[in-house]
Amino acid sequence: MRVSYHRQGEQFHADSDSDSALRIVRSGAIDLRDANNKLLDRLGEGESFHIGRLNTAGEDKVTATVIEDCLLYLLPDADYRALRDADRRFDRHFHGQRDRRLRRAARYEPEPHLMTQPVSAVMCRDLLTVAADATVRDAAVVMSERRVSSAFVMAGGELCGIVTDRDLRARVLAPALSPDTPVRTVMTADPLWIDADASLFEATLAMTRHGCHHLPVKHDGGLVGVVTTSDLMLARQDDPVYLVQHISRQETVAGMVEVLRGVPNLMVQWVGAGIRARQVSRVLTAISDAVVVRLLQLAEEELGPPPVPYCWLGFGSQGRQEQLLGADQDNGLVIDDAMAPEHAPWFEQLATFVCDGLDACGYPYCKGEVMASNPQWRQPLERWRETVRSWTRTPTPDAVMRVSIFFDLRAIHGEAALCRQLQQTMLEQSSRNTIFLAALAANALDRPPPLGIFRRFVVDRDGQHRDSLDLKKRGVLPITDIVRLHALARGVGAVNTDERLQALADSGELALVDARNLTDALHCLQRLRLQNHVDQQLRGEPLSNFLNPRQLPKMAREQLRDAFAIIHDAQGAVRLRFRQGLG
Missing domain, CATH: 3.30.460.10 (Beta Polymerase, domain 2)
Incomplete structure (x- = not known):
């Protein structure tokens, strides 16, 4: 490695860089900008860039500009490539730039989990169907013969309802209806259903939210199976369906x-x-x-x-x-x-x-x-x-x-x-009111991310949370404020932040890359926040959203910086669109 000194204003271009290499910032600061002079990243002490690798074929040219006098460590390209070829961890560390690094972190899942399996992996495919004009006696007989707890009511080849053991008890026996009553009068009409490609987690969530025990499964619009609470391993004490059912039974x-x-x-x-x-x-x-x-x-x-x-x-x-x-x-x-x-x-x-x-x-x-x-x-x-x-x-x-x-x-x-x-009243009143949206924008800009000059974290300097920052107030809430503002301006009815971002991207209100970056920043912050809660729980401490960034591994610190940088960019866009000329 060599050490080199560079003065403020010096630039590195792929076309003119005669000494292609990985450069690591020992001190000072570097801006990375694209061909349109848009700031892509700001690098400080310990961060690195390779100007040649940043400028791949077909992409905009990236320029590195020294914004504060720098000392750089220089690793020649041949040695850099040899290390990447020889060491997988080294290669993974230097693969991709900020957005891809953050996206990989936000979408990373440590290991496969039961709840990520598709519903089709556990559903029952041997379905019992009855006609809508069948009697409840007919349905009870065939359910007993097949030893199943549900039957699907079909009309014209389409699923129109479901009848279960519970329905027969509560809707037929309890009110003393005639056994000749048509199934259509006691069935659950237009039942909730789920796609065969959905995960067990989504099935669990749907059954938890709606309190149902049988969930029809469809594929390409046709009925292909059913998933029950038994299929979701109700016997497991850590199953949320099990927990919610116990809550619903408390007196x-x-x-x-x-x-x-x-x-x-x-x-x-x-x-x-x-x-x-x-x-x-x-x-x-x-x-x-x-x-x-x-x-x-x-x-x-x-x-x-x-x-x-x-x-x-x-x-x-x-x-x-x-x-x-x-x-x-x-x-x-x-x-x-x-x-x-x-x-x-x-x-x-x-x-x-x-x-x-x-x-x-x-x-x-x-x-x-x-x-x-x-x-x-x-x-x-x-x-x-x-x-x-x-x-x-x-x-x-x-x-x-x-x-x-x-x-x-x-x-x-x-x-x-x-x-x-x-x-509906809320959306009608807000979407066309520029003064109101400007006031919401001011609120969204009121909490800047805790990044100071050269991407250093801004933490509390004294008090109970010294050397810590609030992941919720300084990270999660600014994102939800920004996304809510755009959703109200567009008249988007979704409330969940992920769903709002998807709707904003689909409508063109936000560029796809901006929506994805905000999504990944939110997921990264929530992951760090949740892990912080887990660590606090294991230590027997009260749960809080305060985190000392120095206690994070280096990669996690960089991901946190990236998330805050995305919030900073998104707040800048809000300022230009909703607050321009208002101060």
Whole structure:
């Protein structure tokens, strides 16, 4: 190796570089820019570049510019190539540039896992079908003969329903219907189904969310099999379906608290088994959804049936299905406009019961009181619509803060149509309001990523979290703010951040490369955040989002820098589009 000194302003071009080599920055800083002078990366101490390898055939020419006087280590190209040929680890380390390195990290899965198998690998293919006009006696007879717990109801060669043992008990025997009753009157019509290529995780999530035990499997539109809870290994204690079913059977809040006590250790097992962060967050969200639903059911048993229809809303990370452990409550109630003044005490008691129960179950009260127990977040539909209109007409800082929580909403339980109508108003009011979008943009720019000059991490200098940075507030939330802003501007109805990014890329609102980079940055941050939670759990420490980057392996530190750099670029694009001329 040789050491060379280079002054600010000096450049390296592939065409003019007479000494082709790998260069490692000992001190100083280097900018990498493409033929359009777009900044691709900024390299600091310990980082490297090979100008010849950056300029492959058919790609834009990359130029390296010294922006602070540098000392560089130079490894001649012949030695560099020999090392890559001789050592796989060396070759993998230097393969690809920032975006590919980050994408590889975000999509890496440590080992194959049961839940990643396709549904087709475990589904039952020997299906029992009956005609829609068959009697329930006919269906029961053939189900007994075949020793199966379900039959698929067909009409014109198409699946139109499913009848199960449970249906025969609850819908025929219990109400004492005649055995000659047609199957179509007791079946579950238009049942939920899943594609044969979907993973067992997706099947588990669907069955968990909808509380079903039999899931038809289709391929190219035709019925090809069924997957049941038995197929998903219900006997395993760490199976989320098993856990959610136990939550749904509890008769008291204390019983739910006991069931949930083991969730942190299950999270450690799921991460250790190689389940990805975004899948773990969906499972944890499904568990919190199940807690809410059971609490609402217990409340209704105590209070009686609701006087008018309502919908319990989940906001924030629960609304986006991106919850991790330690998340506080963000919820609300939207009530049918038929609500009368005398109905208010019933809904107040319902909301208080559920919010108190959630706190007991490990979902703390929201410090900002964004909860259905607060009358401000418990309103009839039309009053909610007027609230949304007032927020968009006058986007005060307080209104913008509330929008950042409220506009990530999802129906958890009850009359989902109320949620859909409210979301439609939200999209109509926001997509065409440039002043409101500019205010949201200012909020999205309020948390710059913690990268200082020359890509050094900016950490807390004192206090409880000295030498650490907050992965949620400085990483995850800026991404969700940016993506929400673009989604509202485009009128995208999706709420989950991955789904929003896909819709934005499909519509052309975001360039495909920008959508992918934000997706990978989010997955990388969530993976580091989740692993940090696992490490804290194993050490017996309270869970927090603070991480000391010096404790990460070098590759993980570089991936974290890359994720923050992508956020910086995305915030720059937001500033140009939504804040230009507004300061």
